Amino acid sequence: MRLPAPLGLSAEAWYPADRQTVEEALACGDVDARTARDLGYTSLPVSEKTAPPDMAVLAARTLLARTGQNPADLGQLLHACVHYQGHDAWSAPHYVAHTLGAHDAVPVGLLQQCNGGAIGIESAVARLLADPDAGPALVTTADRFLMPSWHRWKSDYGMAAGDVATAVLVDRRTADADLLLHAVTTTVAAELEVMHRGEDGLNENPLSHSPMIDVRRPKRHFVRTYGTPFFLDAAARRITAAVTTCLAEAGLAPDDPRLRHAVLPRLGTKALEEAYAPPLAAATSAPQLDLGRASGHVGAGDLNASVADLAAQDLLAPGEFALLLNGGGGFTFTAMVVSAPQR
Template sequence: MRLTPPLALTAEVWYPPGRQTVQEALAASDVDSRTARDLGYTSLPVSEDVAPPDMAVRAARTVLARAARAAGGVSLLAHASVHHQGHDAWSAPHYIANELGAGDAVPVGLLQQCNGGAIGIELAVDRLARDSSGAALVTTADRFLMPSWHRWLTDYGMAAGDAGTAVLVERDEGLATDLLLHAVTTRAAPELEVMHRGDDGLNGGPLEHSPMIDVRRPKRDFVRTRGAETFTKTAHARIEETVAACLAEAGLTRNDPRLRYAVLPRLGRKAMDEAYEPPLRRATDAEVLDLGRASGHVGAGDLNASLAEIVAHGYLARGEHALVLNGGGGFTFTAVVVSRPERRPARPAD
């Protein structure tokens, strides 16, 4: 989807102060040395006492303040998550909207696995295309605690860090903003949903297949019955197609000098080496950037956290572009192209 004119983005990620280093995880036998080496993380943020929706609220408050926008001007609040949000049979998006004072927003919950935050941005774009009533706010938050989720061992190819993110999506008014969004592109491979289900039938309640969420078991079933190359071949094709289409929609070529970085998801190093980086490098000559070594995979918020850190750490000079790639179980792959705007006047507060 090409955005002409581009939309304005303000992005923030909130990490809890607590961390578990890989050395601490090894000492506690939470992870073995070979797995730690394959993952390549240095630490994971750990939230013991801040629930996921409250992490999202903290990130969102910072975004709204920095954008000089009142919560009452938000028309859509889309919240994405992977894991438990703090209560059962309850709506975390409505809680977040209420905490922020976004009483006119339509709260929507997204269950798109690890691509939820990226899909939230795409839905926000669609909303702004047909509704002139206000900005859209996309939040994500996940916390991975035992006994239901072992942050190092529940899944292959990633370890899970706790974080909340917020991205404000609005029309560009020519005033100061973090980033400009030029294109967003999504491709799906629903034939790969079985990778997270394996040979399991559909059960009647949570955790009936195992007392702890265990994504490794269905993945072993998938590899045994279909072969790892089935996933790799499909993922490579969809990722390369997604990246190439997103660059074209943004009006960029694969070797465009304006394109400074191509940003990876926050998966383990081996998983990205095998599944994500090869098709990304085939689709663009931009320098590949990995921002997840100290955060781990932050559930539904990888792409959104990377948008925030591109800004916070000054990766882009004015006028430079970045493509940010993400994927999630199901499978769905999304890429966005953003740029750092030229110098602009500050925004007046709402």
């Protein structure tokens, strides 16, 4: 999506106080040594006491207070998640809006798997561009991965899951924004939805296929049926298209010296090296940046947490750009170009 003018992004990530180090996970048998090496994480944040919607509220309150944004002036609140939010037949986005006092913001829930936060930003941008009267949008994500429904180290291949919430304010005002958003592009590989379904039928009730969420089982079926190269080829073509298009829409050449970082998703090291790093390197010469070793994969919020880190850690000098890349089961792949504003 080509923007007629940059939009402002400000972001916060909320991390719980508790962590499980990889050494602790090895000692208690949560992960084996080979898998730990393939993942490359040093620790995972763990939220035993705070439910995901409350995690999102904590991230959002910090962001709104820092930016001086009145929640009553928000036009939209988009909330993305991967896992259970704490109640059944209930709307977490409305809870977040209600708790924040964002009474005029339209709450929208996003089920885009691990790309939900990125799609939330893209959706917020589309609304702001389409409606000149729309107020700023708040995009929140929050996930926690607790047993017995989800084993943060064993429920999936290629990642281990950390409990993190994010909040991103998308606004026409840019003067005080953390970053400027120049372009966002999403590509789709819907034929890959079978990777998370396998040969399973569509059951009547949650957790009917297994008492614990087990993404490894359908992935094994996918590999047996289609082969790993089928996924890697499909992903590479969509990643290349997303990155190439996004850079062009931001007015940047792939080797532009102002492009300081190409930010990777927060997946395991081996998964990144196989699926994401090669097509990203083919599409841009920007140095690749991995911000996820101490967070793990944070559900729907990988890209949004990286937006927060780019700003909080001063990883961009004024006038420098970063490209952020993310993907989510289904599959969708999103590329986004941001820059640090000139103060």
